[in-house]
Amino acid sequence: MKKHLIFDLDGTLIDSAPSILEGYDQAFKTTDTPLQVPLRSDVIGPPLIESLKILSGSDDDALLQALAEAFKQHYDSSGYLKSVVFSGVSELLQQLHGAGYQLYIATNKRLYPTEKIIRHLQWEPLFQDVFALDYFQPALSRKSDMIGRIVQDLALPVEECLYIGDRLEDGLAADAQQMDFVLVTWGYAADAAQKKPHWQSCTAVGDLPALIAGNQGIQS
Template sequence: MHYTNILFDLDGTLTDPRLGITRSIQFALARLGIDEPDITRLEHFIGPPLLQAFMQFYDMDEARAWEAVGHYRERFKVTGLYENLVFEGVPQLLEDLAGQGRTLYIATSKPWLFAREIARHFDFARHFKLIYGSELDGTRTDKVELIAHLLAEENLDPAHTLMIGDRKHDLIGGLRNGLDVAAVGYGFGSHEELAAEQPTYHFATLAELHEAFVPSAR
């Protein structure tokens, strides 16, 4: 792997945020009078921009979706962002990539305010030069826009930059900015969803991803 710059998605790529996100979605829906007792039915909220997800999955108009986002954040910023697990093997992968002299970034549609706190709390912020995310007003929730902003701010050469993620939004964001992209199959995107975007690489497991960078990792 020749890439000097590696962009990582956060949810479903570095961490498993399942409980924190789905419980916070459940809380937001309840505040709007919508009862969803089964949080597993809310896992499709993990990955896409939250505002658009409420509009798509619950047929909300934009004003009501923003209300839902507000209720979601009410719980998430206090409790939900800590209901999270770093995938086993991620700390060693980040250590190895940094040790190879690569520059690492996070590119997430989650607000950077929350993303940076998650990285700080779970002790992996130190591996990243900077963590990029959206603004609370919804600016740069689109991965194409977010990655374009990151590339411009950091003056990165797309030919030497790789985007790694578990949902189609990550792959589309990278490809439309001229990057090679790596899909990972251990997150929340199905094989069909990821394969449809024709990623440069497709790693079924974190071990396979690690092996691609560090051949002795297995």
């Protein structure tokens, strides 16, 4: 039985695209840096520096750090407040928590704004813990390593865990730890066409509880 449900955040539980894209726009304008690719939701998901490399077309560390600081200044102070919960998600989390599932978040977003978002949404009582790449010291570089550390540090039986996310990276991170995975397609789902045959998918928030309850013998 799946007892431990690990959720991605952006594109899975919340639509953070408007707030993040606004933060990127502000960062590039305040540093007078030209964008090399359009600001679209498909740049959301990777860690901040990786996204800034794509948007700037540069590996220059000084430039990337300047962009990152400009982004953080806007997003961490007010931008995060514009994150929108996908319809039905708050009710979903309440339902799963009430049914006795242990809920966690594992996100590429930095821990500081993630925790601010969770407090703002009053979701703190629903989650056992919230994990980000920089939750760990030294910070991890890949989501697959984060999923592995969660399982290891909390001594969770992997067969009792289910990772739920909206991107190819999420599924591959679960696969790396031999964890079952559900790809949700109500968010960004930019990688949905690359869905692996052994992954399950869910197109509607309201369908997820039944799918989770039926996850007794999926093999990753």
